[in-house]
Amino acid sequence: MTSLRGNSAIPLDASVDALSDVLDFIHLQGETLTSVRMADGGVISHGSGERSIHVVQQGPVDLEVAGDGTRPLAAGDLALLATGAGHRLGSAGGGEWMTGTFLVEESTAAPLLAVLPPVIVIRGSETRFARLPLCTDLLAAELADPSAGSRVMVSRLLELLFILALRAWSVLDTAPQPGWLPAALDRALGPVLTAVHRRPEQDWSVEDLAALASMSRAAFAARFVRLVGEPPGRYLARLRLARAAELLQSSSEPVGSIGKAVGYSSEAAFSRAFAREYGAAPREWRAKGQRA
Template structure:
């Protein structure tokens, strides 16, 4: 029989396998000293930056700037705005979306910016996720992930993907931008895997709960059947714990109550389906365990901040 650690890894592996991107944008960038620019905050997204030659600094709000060198990869989850700088003491620059760019496709652009000094070449991008597991995973990631080129093994999938992306963008061929954006999807997933496999990674929140032998079983059961008539007693039975012990343990690990998590998971499913399908709200409510459309709509508005109709109109717009 596999031990509980193996079970937790299997659950995590299944989540990583199911990650789905909603959209990707890539920008091939060349900047010359002196330069600096701001990356705006974009909700429900992960920014990534690959330095293909030269070096730069990345600064998050209220944090020290971090130097990135050729071959390094940085991820900024949570849609956080941040600064890209030519040097650690560079003043803040303009927002990147306000700079003139050459848009080759809606998902791919080229940017040349800065003075006449030393050049740095970057591949910058934004990835958005659309499935519930992806959203939960993004919440559990730290504010900044830095994968240093010097620490990557020669056989690292991240290293291979970085080479492929750089090759597509620095030696343009037909469809190179499309290939690069698809590779960027895979790059972000492999970068997260690399972080999770690092013994120094501080796994917490949802990720820690998912790998817990008892709480992880409950999370997986909810994910497999979100419309079931779940209550605290039924969840505790799956965990083979008393209700009080289960509730305390779940809240400690996941950062929310069991019922709070169930509601958030259901509303995340609903949000994704409203964007992707023309499903009636009453049908969606029934499938997700709500006795009435009104009760579902109230819960949806409380969690998402908009009505189902408003979300659906966003998808059509």
């Protein structure tokens, strides 16, 4: 009989980390994967709003991002355009690459992914991210020889590649823009975001959150503002309202019940806060979603 003592496990149904929670919340889904072989001097344009990733298999390839300049890419390089910035890829020397695209729930994804730069480039020469080439090799193999289950497999591999690229960027970017992602990947604040994303309805105090981070109240508050860009109370309020907005669209629960589910003591207080954040009362918001 095999003993499980000493083995480690990730309880996928219970232990939600903040990054996983956000990616679930925006309904990230790999959509398409295509292979491109570019004749000398050819260019392919991608319009604004397309969230995509490119993996260079043979260079040189030039990536031009609207408003963000041109970057040369070589074999093994990866470029993630999570914000949907318009861009073009071209090659003066017969470049080859794979392009993957993603679907998200735009109403919730846009403000969350806006903390990312227009393009994240991970160089193939980087040796610290061994899982990236494993993932891209699997994608290339599946694209070259598709079989039963390929559609689902490619979709999952694209999602994995998205996450791996974010992890790599968090290591490489020494001065990220403030937002939820730097905090989710921070050793001290990661557990805090995990806790509030798991239980946004709880009556969290700054002292409670500081204890989760194993920091003093003042040091925690300063670190939170520096990494997230806003105080803990404001972040928690926006998180609660974002959850409420999703519940209003995805369930038929009464407005008052949804307000209580995200931490508001009364329907009136919830409705006022929701209207300030979204410019419409909860019932109006729900009605707009049903008409869309």
